[in-house]
Amino acid sequence: xxxxxxxxxxxxxxxxxxxxxxxxxxxxxxxxxxxxxxxxxxxxxxxxxxxxxxxxxxxxxxxxxxxxxxxxxxxxxxxxxxxxxxxxxxxxxxxxxxxxxxxxxxxxxxxxxxxxxxxxxxxxxxxxxxxxxxxxxxxxx
Numbered sequence: 435x436x437x438x439x440x441x442x443x444x445x446x447x448x449x450x451x452x453x454x455x456x457x458x459x460x461x462x463x464x465x466x467x468x469x470x471x472x473x474x475x476x477x478x479x480x481x482x483x484x485x486x487x488x489x490x491x492x493x494x495x496x497x498x499x500x501x502x503x504x505x506x507x508x509x510x511x512x513x514x515x516x517x518x519x520x521x522x523x524x525x526x527x528x529x530x531x532x533x534x535x536x537x538x539x540x541x542x543x544x545x546x547x548x549x550x551x552x553x554x555x556x557x558x559x560x561x562x563x564x565x566x567x568x569x570x571x572x573x574x575x
Contacts, residue, residue: 499557
């Protein structure tokens with residue numbers, strides 16, 4: 435039998451004051467993603483045609499490319515935060531946990547970089563000059 439009160443037993447076992455920032459980041463990226471995906475859906479519905487050329491022209495506009503870049507960054511940050519919590523909660527071996535977190539960071543950074551590069555490439559190479567008709571063919575023999 436112990437003479438400690440229930441409060442004395444749990445003192446020092448609570449939050450290390452590290453999770454609040456992570457928790458707020460998850461919530462703020464959720465709200466940002468909701469707004470950005472609503473923007474994306476509304477933008478795509480306004481386009482009419484969703485063929486390759488139309489999407490290229492649409493992404494050539496900075497008013498489309500910049501929110502799209504924000505959407506990609508926010509999606510991958512939110513993905514990483516959510517999977518980090520799952521790994522921290524369910525992987526108990528410290529070596530496996532460190533490896534899984536390192537692999538998660540590598541995959542998220544690699545995939546995010548590829549997505550950002552694709553958007554930037556379309557944004558900077560598409561547009562009126564890229565969609566102009568080809569010059570006339572030289573006269574034949």
